[in-house]
Amino acid sequence: MRLALDEHLQTGVTGLCHLWTIERPDGEVLGFTDHDCDLAVEGVIHRAGSGLTASALQQATGLAVDNSEVVGALSAAAITAEDLDAGRYDGAEVRIWLAAWAQPSERRELFRGSLGEVSRRGAAFRAELRGLAEPLGQPGGFAYTRSCSAVLGDVRCKVSLQTPGYFCDIGLQQVSDDRREFTFEALPGFDPRWFEHGRLNVLSGAAAGLSAMIRSDDLRPGGRRVVLWEGIRAPLMAGDQLRLFAGCDKQVGSCRDKFRNFNNFRGFPHVPEEDWLTSYPRSDRPATGGRRVLPIWANTNGRN
Template structure:
């Protein structure tokens, strides 16, 4: 149940109301920015609320449970929000308060509709969405890692420590088999060397498109999913070595056991049930 000040409650029971919705954004540097769907600018609790033509809260789905979520859809505006600010992450994790006030009598208080933080920002050219989540949702975030026998790092990331450029090879298609696979007779690497890798076409109809590699055997590269366009003889590509995240592979293939992000010696559930 919303807490409504007495003076504002009286206004709500009148025949005509002057309620307007407002959005207060509190950035991590404690800067406060106010927006309103009203067509006039006003000051409330020390913050200037500016009209925002692209700002519309009418379609917000308010929920009063602990995991309340909402989305704000609007457009970039010249005076406050820029695309550069969105890309830089200026508004990410900003605290949000959405409320209504009586524009004709601001001293009567406010009705808080929703509070939370900006969990995600999705932009598309001149439009963007703010995904707002309730503060309780932060309690659901995983702050540690599960143990696993396999490595949890992504091959080539900072935790792995390997430079992908050291495991990049180039080649060209010598025989097109289908949209799943092709042969490159110049490949001299051992079978399965490129399993779980990534391939990017440098020419042909698939120019610039990346695909996951399922298997490499007998000079044939097989994709995990079919290519969007036909693979033609002569198509050039670059391919990165893959990793199956096993400890033995980390040792024998990459000599990188020191950075292995798994616990291969932890007993599995079957061994635990047997009591070792």
């Protein structure tokens, strides 16, 4: 495809356009083009007249974020203000092509990455483009900590959140104006705080596909109250279906007793505390290298 486009460019008379393919985190795929007709590429219809444009792409070696952005106009048939405000485009995957509009298969990929910060003003929006090298500039690796370093349900944790008892499907009953506090009459079979540190997914309604992390889950006189760290950024109505996933506080006791997953615990609960590591020799505390039996009144962390 790239060689065919090179030959097309060498003719001196060209008909070129840009194509944008955006895949949102919820799986929705949208296509846009600055050509005056719709174009089909890789099974995606790239719509014309979307008002989507991109600034000059600046790419260089190294791990710096590419200095580029995409600018567009809101449209009921394309990108809507409601979807932007709800965060449906946060972290969406983006591909930008240069193509011959008469033969879209003759194209060259100019950019591949994701959407970063999105801002909106009136009927227009502006989104930062982040290249594939951007994640390589983030700190990586694992640290020796008492708590688990895995994410509940990932390949290191190996717990399946689809196991009965680790999730609950329920209809929306009451929600606060900021869509952060949810109240249910009861969640039978689930202990208080079972969903704390877990996740709430919206399965139906205007907010379908959105999710948020759960801050607290407790019993109140009015029923069971679930509070999110950040409110759902789309309208919710009584009867909308929700799914609550169990949460993990990353402590060894929860891994062993709540999830029966102690063999996959990714923490180091017996790492000495900082005051033990910084302790110094004392005449009344011999350091022979052997095992020392402490009196029953002694503090086992190295302090008297």
